[in-house]
Amino acid sequence: MRAPAISIKGRAFGDRVLLALVILLSIVMLAPVLWVIGLSLKENAELMANPNSVFQAPYTLKNYINTIGTSSVFIWVFNSIIVSGGLTLGTLILSSLAGYGFARLNFPGRNILFVVVLFGLAVPEQAVLVARHQIFSLLNFHNTYHGLILPGLSASFGVFLMTQYFKAIPKELDEAAMLDNASRFRIFWKVLLPLTVPAQATLGIFTFLGAWNDYLWPLISATKKDMYTLTVGMASTQTNFAQSEGIGFLMAQAVFAGAPILIVYLFFQKYIVTAVSGAAVR
């Protein structure tokens, strides 16, 4: 009878250690966010004189008012929403269709083609950057939305994920639907696709966040200020070394910039946790 008591005590101690770690990590994660919000509520001149004044009143909304009045941040947020949204939608459509094809259709060269797709996972973006830049220049795709969206649509990971997911769905469902007189597209659309929602959510979240945070390709392709995405736009506002001027204004822009992604997190929290834990990918 002693052994379980020790075990419970041990578990309680372990739980406390775990809780302490979670609190510590939460502070580490939240500190920069609180710091940004704090800086955005301070006068720029005051911050320049004393960066530590972030902890002292008075606070002001002046930076937010200035941002609304003068900043291009809303254009950049809009651009990022268009690019990330378009890329996510396109990736989901193409990956689902390709995944269905690889999982369910028999066509010559299917296996070789799938290996080619898998190779895509191993090729880093930097390796194709110059060639892609030249092609897009020839096609006049730079400084357009499709120029920002198209490269991301060749999503090897998405095709791989959806292929595996479609393969895991029992073929009897297709067969039952065939006996139910459903066309191949109807089987895909009405029977199989709804069953891939967990995988779609995983892929959609990863794609959206990846596109939202992408910096390299927008930096090359979007050279006009009104085509900047948020990452490029924010970087362009950092005018001098260490950003000793106008830091409050910059942070107010950052708060506006972070709001959409925060909303995405709030709405898709359940799916994000599932996606990150890998539980949706069996």
Next chain:
Amino acid sequence: MTADIEIRNVSKHFGTMTVLDDLSLSIKAREFIVFLGPSGCGKSTLLRMIAGLETVDSGEIAINNERIDHLPPGKRGIAMVFQSYALYPHMSVRDNMAFGLENIGMSREVIDARIGEAARILEMARLLERKPGQLSGGQRQRVAIGRAIVKEPKAFLFDEPLSNLDAALRTRTRIELAQLHQRLQSTMIFVTHDQVEAMTLADRIVVMNDRKIEQIGSPMEIYERPATKFVAGFVGAPAMNFVEATLDRSGRNATASFADGVSVQTEIASSQLADGKHTFGIRSEDVRVVAAGQGNADGVVDVLERLGERTLVYARLGDGQQIVGSDAGNSRVAVGHKVGLAFDGQKSHLFSETGRAWHAREA
């Protein structure tokens, strides 16, 4: 709606492997026919070929004299119930049943009426708005059958539909299927490896083995007059007793002698038997357990299986062969006892080396 189904010289290959070899079969309208055989014998493949889920490499399949083997599954006018039920998990029971009817453009009123009727027949009206994940195995089975019924097909195909149910539910569903057949009077083809299902449900059983049909017949024909040694051994529990025997064909009927000198006078005409080695076969219920020295042979009891209404007695003969005999439910025989075994010559069978069977003359 019902269907005569004609299968003519059908063959099927997967790569270099032959799965079905030149198989022909006629299924009559309103017949409940069961394909019975061990795993890998080709019974499910044959069913899937009728359904259109497998192509026919050679031969043809016709329903009501109309060739259907070139038609897609949905155009054949048949419905199938799968072993795994294959219900659409994201749709309600109602939507599962409606899906096939919507695909052929049926009006909402007719769909609702058919679903209502099927739900009434299968007593599942309260399940209509549930998803398959919220149903028990038995309920899912009902929905799968309901999905087939609403289509009012010419023929129903069942691919081992009871395999996933527990023993009690399997028995109940079996009875319900028999009642459903009586009610709908449709042609039904049922695939199973369970001989009890086959015996209890079928008007006729098609016993398949190794890519071929071994025998087609009513359950009692299959049981009492098996065409081959395989059928004799596969149908019936416990399996038929087989003993190597030499034949004395000097009389009108053959006498079978076993290695340790035991002999049994059969009622199988000597004239129809060929030369060569034979196997003597007899079912356990045709071997009575009597006092030692009173039967055709004596044996020592190895194992007893008390089934309630009778007791199966596994006795070992002098030459080491085991014979299963039958005694009363309250048999006083015990393991280790020496008992006599009386063989009923009228019910005995002989099998040639090729497996062909001979039986006593029909009364």
